Amino acid sequence: MTMILAVPGRGFCLWDSIGNAGTESAQSPLPVLLADVDPDDILIVADGDDLDWIDHHADLLPLCRTMERTRNSVIQQRGQFRTWLDRGLDTGEIMAGGHICWTKVAQGLSGRLGEFIARYGGPARPRGHQIVVELTDGTSATGFMTPQGDLLKPEAIISNKAHLRKHMAAMLRRFASAIPHY
Secondary structure, X not given: OOEEEEEOOOEEEXXXXXXXXXXXXXXXXXXXXXXXXXXXXXXXXXXXXXXXXXXXXXXXXXXXXXXXXXXOOHHHHHHHHHHHHHOOOOOOOOOOOOOOEEEEEOOEXXXXXXXXXXXXXXXXXXXXXXXXXXEOOOOEOOOEEOXXXXXXXXXXXXXXXXXXXXXXXXXXXXXXOOEEOO
């Protein structure tokens, strides 16, 4: 991942892995910072005049699969940024994009993406919490594999219920990008 800090009136610099901005001397034009980068996704987090300044430089950004910018409250921006970073993929891993529709019914949390529904399956024995992925007709989502040929399991056990939504989203994205195994 490449993170670039944009400071209106001062320019652009790389943001290192421990959260430090580059020095004044490290500031460069945006095309120079992006010269060796072939991005799949771009996320811009800013608001007000800062967002207007970045929009002024939008023609310098490369085109890529997903381009988003936030224009929400600071709390929402942090949540979106955290979600964006959680999307990081391992080499060769493929996940579907798109909006997950979340619902909370008496039985618990569920989310839908495409033809798949992930739902909370209740407490697991001896411990943990079960997540189940089904097709929209209610049948188990068995018989799907990754593009690399690995079969996907339509059930998972997690230890911390607080991470339920994060794990359900990852499972839905894996299944939505999967192919049927015949």
